Amino acid sequence: MTTLPDLTISSLSTAYQAGELTPSSLVKLLHAKLTALEPSAVWIHLLSESELLDYARELETKDPADLPLYGVPFAIKDNIDLADAPTTAACPDFKYFAKESAFVVEQLIAAGAIPIGKTNLDQFATGLVGVRSPYGVPENACVPEYIPGGSSSGSAIAVAKGLVSFSLGTDTAGSGRVPASLNNIVGHKPTKGLLSCTGVIPACKSLDCVSIFANNAVDAQKVYDVASKFDPADPYAVENKLLPEAAPLGALGSTFRFGVPHASQLDFFGNEEAELLFFNTVRKLEAMGGEKHTIDFSPFLDAALLLYEGPWVAERYVAIEDIIQKNPEILHPVTRSIIAGGENLTAADAFKAEYKLKSLKRIADETIARVDFILTPTIGTCYTREEVEANPVELNSNLGYYTNFMNLLDFSATAFPAGFYKNKMPFGVTAFAPAFHDAKLLDLATKFMEDAPCISHDCSEVPAGWNPIVVCG
C-alpha cells in the first residue's frame, strides 16, 4: 500500500484483520504525509517516525482482534500530556516534558491507538476562535479564509483533513464543539467527569472536559467507550450511570421528542442562511420521527451569560496564577487580558453566581426532562479570520451563545454536521441532554448522518449552488 488508506476505525480494523495493513506501514505513510504538509500550524509537536514505529511494533506483537483501537492513529490537544513528549498549552515558555501520559491517553494507547502528535490550540484553552496561538493559525478545513474555531483548533483540523482517525480536545465552554462545526466533523462533549482530567492542564477545573473529534459518530462512540474509564485519582471524575431514559432512541421512524428554542431566543447574528439551515435540520429530524417541542431557552442563555459575567474566570486565573504573577509577558495578549480579570473577583461573587446557577439548573433540568434532547445550532454564524482580527472578543463571545452553558448545567452534548452554506462553509447542530446521555446522543448523530443523504460530509464535494431549502426542504 502506497497511499494513505481510509482512516475510519472500521476500515482500518478490517484492513488490519485481513492482513492488508500493518501499523508499521500505516505510520510510515502517515509520517511521510504529515512532514510533507508541515508547517501547517495544526501541530505543535509531531512524533518522529522512529517513535511512531515503536508504538507500531509493540502492537504487531498482538492480535488486531483483541484491541478495539488497534493501529488507529490519533491526535492530542497540546494541553493533554503524552509521556515523553512536550506539553505547551500553546505557550512556548510554559513547555515541559510529560513523564506520564494523561489517564485518558493511557486508556487509548492500551486499546491499540497510536498517538501521532500534539495539536495547536487557543493558548491555555482560552477562546473559541483558534487564532490565539503563537504557533500560528491552523487553516480551516473547508474554506481557508474562515477561522478554524477553538480552542481545540489543531485537533479538529487533523481529523477534518483526514490526518488521523480521531483526536482529543478539551471543552470547557465550547472548545470541543465550535471547531467541529467549523470543520464539518463530529465533536462529542462527554458528561463532565466521565473522561478523566488527570494529566490535563486545567482551564476551569470545575468545568473542564476532555472531548472527542471524529469524522462520524460511530467512531466517536468507539473512542468514547475506551476513553470513559473511571479514574479514582481525578477528584472530578464520576462513575458512569445507566439511566433507562438515556437508552438510545428506537429505530429510525419511531417517535421521539426534541426541544427547539423559541424562535425569538435563537440568534444567528444576522446570518439568514444559518437560520434556513437550522430549520431545515429541524424538518429532517421531524422526517426521522421527531416531535418538535418549542422550549423556553432563557434559563440556558442566562447560565451562558454567567460564564462570562460570573466568577469562573477566577478558575483560569488560579490555573496559571504563577505565570500571571511572575511572567505575564509570556502570555498571548488577549489571553492575558481575559485571565487577569479573574484576580479581582470576590468569594461573595462566586457564591452568588453559584446560587443563581443552582436556580437556573433546576429550571433547565425540568425543561430538558420533557424531551429526549434539545437541538440548537452549534454556532449561530461563521466568521472569517479577518472579521475576528477586527473584533476579537465580541465575535468570540457570539460563538459561545449555544455552548457556554453546557458544562455549567452538567449536560452531555454532541455536535454534528448538518449541511453547507453556499460558500462551502459547513453548518452544524448540537443535540444535548442530561448527564450520562452520551451513548444516546452519539447514536442520534449516527442515525441523522445516515439519514440525511442530501448532506455531503466532505466539504470538498459540496454541490455548486447547493441550497438547503430547495434541496432538502
Added chain:
Amino acid sequence: MTTLPDLTISSLSTAYQAGELTPSSLVKLLHAKLTALEPSAVWIHLLSESELLDYARELETKDPADLPLYGVPFAIKDNIDLADAPTTAACPDFKYFAKESAFVVEQLIAAGAIPIGKTNLDQFATGLVGVRSPYGVPENACVPEYIPGGSSSGSAIAVAKGLVSFSLGTDTAGSGRVPASLNNIVGHKPTKGLLSCTGVIPACKSLDCVSIFANNAVDAQKVYDVASKFDPADPYAVENKLLPEAAPLGALGSTFRFGVPHASQLDFFGNEEAELLFFNTVRKLEAMGGEKHTIDFSPFLDAALLLYEGPWVAERYVAIEDIIQKNPEILHPVTRSIIAGGENLTAADAFKAEYKLKSLKRIADETIARVDFILTPTIGTCYTREEVEANPVELNSNLGYYTNFMNLLDFSATAFPAGFYKNKMPFGVTAFAPAFHDAKLLDLATKFMEDAPCISHDCSEVPAGWNPIVVCG
C-alpha cells in the same frame, strides 16, 4: 387530664386514638406550663393559647389515625419561617412577620403536628455554643452551669426539657448535633437537600440543612419521614435515593462494620473522662455485633479545617450583606466580627478551596465505603458558660472538631446519647455515613439506645458516682 402527658409520639398517638386526650386539652396544658416557665431564654416567640387552639380545633375535625403526627407539639428554630409569626434569627432588628411557613414546617403541620413557638439560637445560626444571642442563654437541660450548645440552643432544650415532642434546628457546621450532645437527646442531620430550605434564612446556603431533635431515634425517624419531601422550589433540594447499602443493619447481634478514627486523631481536649466514655461506646457497639475498623481520619479533619480557613464564611457574608453594609451595629459583636471576615475573600480562594475539598471528598468517600458507618464523639469535651465567656472563639472551634466536615463532605449523621460524666453532664456520639443513609443511621441509634440499659436517657436520674468503665465496661 391535668398534668402534661408523656410527649413521645407513640404515647400521644395511643392516647389520641383511645380518646384519652384531645389536641385542645394538650395545648392548654402545654401553654400553661410554658408561660409559667417563661422567661427561660428558650423561646423567642410563643404562640398564644388561642393560636394553639386554632391548630387543635382544626385537627379535631380529622381522624387521629389518618395523620402520622396528629396533635404532636413541636418547636421551630427562629431562622425557619412559621406563617403569621415573627422570624428574627436572634437579631431583634431583623425581625419580620412570615407570610408563609417554610416548606418543611408546612409538611409537618399537614401531617398533624402543632407548632408551639420559635426558639432561641446563636444569632444567624453562627456558633456552636448557644450563648451568642441577645435573647439570653437557654439553660443547659442537664447541668445549668454548662453552655446549652448551639446554634440550635432553644430547639434542643425545648425537647430535652420535655416541652415538645420534637423540634426543628438547622445544621451547617454542627448546630443540630452539638446541642443534642450537650442536652442528652437525639439530633439528626439529614442528607443535604432532603429537607427543603425554602423559608429558612441561609447561613451558608450551599451547606445548610434543616435538622431534627427528638428524645429518641424512633421519633426522629417519624419526623424525618414526613419532613423529607422533595421541594422543587429549593434549588439545593435533592430527591431521596434508595441505595441497597443504605438499608438498616440487621437485627441486634448480626455483624456490621464501623470505623473509628485512629487514637492519635481523636481529640478530647484534655478531657480523659470523655475518652473513657467514647471507648466504652465502642465496646458497646462491638457487643452489639459491630466489627471495629480503625480508619485514617485525616481527610475528614482536613475538610473540617477548610470550613474555618476556607471561603465558606463568604456565604454567611452574602446572607446578611445588607446588614453588614448598612446596619452592622444591630449584630451581636462576635457574630459581626466572624461574618465581616467574609467580605475580603477572593473567588480564587473559593475555587482553590473547592479543589482541595473535592480531593478530600474522594479519599473520605473511599474510607467510608469500607464500613457501614463511622463513629466519633459528637464533641470532644463540654464547656461551662464561664469557660466560653473567657475564650469564645477557640472553644467554639473545638466543639466543631467532629462536626464541621459533615456537610462539606455531604454525609448524613445522627448524634445520640451514650452515657454521662460524673458531674451528670451527658456524653454523646455521632454515627455518620454517606448521603441517603438517614434511615440506616436512625435505626442504628434506636438499636443502640434500646441495647444500652446501663445508660439512663434522663439526665436527672444519673446514678451518683456512675462510672462508665466499671458499670458498662
